[in-house]
Amino acid sequence: MKVSKLAIFTAGVFFSANSLAEVNYQIDLTQPQHHLAKVQVSFPKSSAEILTVNLPVWRTGKYAVLPLADGIRLFEATDSKGKPLTWQRSATGEWQINLTQPTEVNVSYQLYANDLGTRVRHIDNSHAYLDASGVFMYSPEFRGDEVKVSMKVPKGWQSHSGMEQGRKSHSFIADNYDVLIDSPIETGINTHYGFEADGRDYELVFWGEGNYDAEQVVKDLTKISSTASVIWDDYPFERYVYMVHATSGARGATEHLNSTIIQLPRFNFRERKDYLRFISTASHEFIHTWNVKAYRPQGLVPYDYQQASMTQLLWMAEGSTSYFQNQLLLRADVITPKEFFADLAKRVNNNMHKPGREIQSVSEASLNEWTNTGGDYAINHGVNIYSEGYLASLSLDFNLLKDTELAHSYRDVHRQLYRDFKLPKGYNVDDVKGILKSLSGKDYQSWWQQHITSPFSLDFDSLLAQAGLVITYGKKDESTIYSGLRLSGGHKDLTLAHVSRNSPAWTAGIAAGDEIVAINGLKVTAAGFKKRLEDFTPGDKITVSLFKNDQLIKVPLTLAKQPKGDLTIQGVETPSVEQKAFLKAWLGIDWPFDEAGKFIN
Incomplete structure (x- = not known):
């Protein structure tokens, strides 16, 4: 089974589809305790005088240049007979290997992988997460050729990817480098679930223990995976893999060709608000399988892995x-x-x-x-x-x-x-x-x-x-104070992280980075700062004592007002037929409010 229908025509148009050559990757993960691995790459015979080898400077899904090449050491290149080849670094993420005659080229290097949060590479005693953009070098000359990946892993590890499974354990096959780079590998001590939705196969892989309910996750992912037809006519994949990291701090997610990686702190699954964050993220990444992976703006077609790819879309x-x-x-x-x-x-x-x-x-x-x-x-x-x-x-x-x-x-x-x-x-x-x-x-x-x-x-x-919707606040016709001040967030930190433009604090000359110490001559704490401000009413003038560039100054500040209570959205009390029809056409649901405009359930 091919990894994706998309992969077939991606390779066929950007690069030669008739080449019989293949690029072979081997990665040794048998000593993961220091976050290190050894990578070997075998490139087909090249007739060029210089074979250019690259490691991307960014990864798909994160539109920022990253220092990925900093994780590479002990780079070596040899010819088909094992003789050393000379080489030089020519750019960030680029090595040029000198060839005196046509030959296959073998490259090896040490990889350091201890950056979980960027979702590029992480290796420890329990697993390895490998996104090719930060792990596997490529040569533009062979970018369109078939790719094979084999891994040496500790005993008891299980390996999963959106790529096609190879003949041997812990091996995978991809049509080309573009498929490889969009098909990350999760290998290690993990829990695997399989399910089917709308005639397609799905997998759910958890790495890390946490307070998640795997059965509920499978149930909801099955529902999500069956709902894509409300937007698109068909699927760009036959199999899809949800990878989930229950971690000790990292959070975020990244879409890939027919898989996704989602990270959430290990005890941030049980509470409904936390679970909603997780399942919304899963839905977001699943939608990306069409929007970005199956079709995307011209500035990102094809991906240029060595520089920023600009688009206004x-x-x-x-x-x-x-x-x-x-x-x-x-x-x-x-x-x-x-x-x-x-x-x-x-x-x-x-x-x-x-x-x-x-x-x-x-x-x-x-x-x-x-x-x-x-x-x-x-x-x-x-x-x-x-x-x-x-x-x-x-x-x-x-x-x-x-x-x-x-x-x-x-x-x-x-x-x-x-x-x-x-x-x-x-x-x-x-x-x-x-x-x-x-x-x-x-x-x-x-x-x-x-x-x-x-x-x-x-x-x-x-x-x-x-x-038929209306915006309301918790307490009608009531207001509370507004200053425009926002602290950094720590329990003891009174440093300002943000001062809203044109707010009372902004007009008074207070800026991000200033450290507040007192209001009206009385000391304030980070924990009590918000309550202290609530002692005043809109229009009151207060004196804020703060350190600005290490100098203690006093700043007069006139407080403004804002609506009191949380902004909420509910239905109008007497919706028209047209309003109900609009909501139905928009969201695909019947009118969810009672006669007072409150939610029925």
Whole structure:
């Protein structure tokens, strides 16, 4: 069974499909206690004077240049007879091997793998997680040739990957390097589950103990894996592998060709809010199997592993995936309407309190993702391709539903992208606009300019009203103080992590990095800081004592007001037929509210 239908035409278009050569990788993991392994690569005969060998400088799914080559030592190259070949480093992640005559080339090197959180490589006594981008070198000359991987592992280890299983234990086969790099390997002491959904085989692999309920996870993943047809016509895979790390701190996830890796602290599964975070992530990565892995923006086709690959459509690749993830869970009956709208409410609230939405567009944020370091400046002067990409997708979805009188939604856009722009094609902005016009009969140039290439601030009240929804707060007509101050988060740390642009604190000249020590001459603590501010009312003037550049100063600060209570989304009390129909076309569910606009369940 081939790893993926996608793999077949990816190799066939980018590279020669008729080559009989193959690249063989061997990795020795039998002494994992110091996070070390030995890697050997055998390249086919080359007639070039110089054989270039590369280790990628980034990994798919994380749009940032990483120092992956720093984990390489003891690099050696020999010819087919075992004689040493001279070589030189020519760039970050690049080695050039000098050839005096045509020969096969064997490369070996030591690999250090102790970076779990970036989901590239990690080796210890219990397992090894291997993403080829940080483990296996390649030569551009043989990038399209078949790949074989064999591993020497400690006794008792089990090996899993989205790749096709090789003839021997702990071995895998891939059509080419691009399949290898998008098919990570989890080998070690792990727990494996198999299940079937919609005629396809699925696997769930847990590494690490934790408070997860594996049976519940399998049950919900089965539901999710059967719901993709609400967006796409078919599947780009025959088998899919969910890999889960229950860790001691690392968290995050990465999509791959027909697999995903999800990391969560080992005791962050049981509580409902924690489980929702996990299962939403699983849905997100599963959706990526289409959006990004089966079709993606032109700037990422083909992947250039040696430099940043720019595109202004990352918001669509990532933000739209975030937008669909909970819709899939809702349709699969994994989450309730109340949980769905609670998540949407948080996103709306976060956007309202993000000053950067007035400065940066999602298009610019997509181009900036490769250099985005986050922090105070990013919040005040930028947006996020995930969160604001979600809201751009929401706005586009509602606009398309309105323009087509509920005949078409944003799902149809992605269905068409999958039909028309499967790899090795890539789509661009004009392609997306063309699909929007074909669905609606209208030109979306003006909308695109207002919402994508320009900073946008949505009128959430009027937007959500189309679906019979209303924004409320916990206590109507009541307000509380607003300062714009946000601490770093530690129990003893009064250093400011963020000061919101144009907030009272910003206007007073307080900045991120300042350390607060007192309010109105009385000492404050990190634990009691929030309650201390609640002693005041909007409009009160207070004096904040703080250290700025190690100098103690006093700053007058006038507190403003904001609505009291959490932002929530609920139904209107008397929804119209049109509003109910809009919500049904949007989410695929019946009206979930009672006569008072409260959730029925």
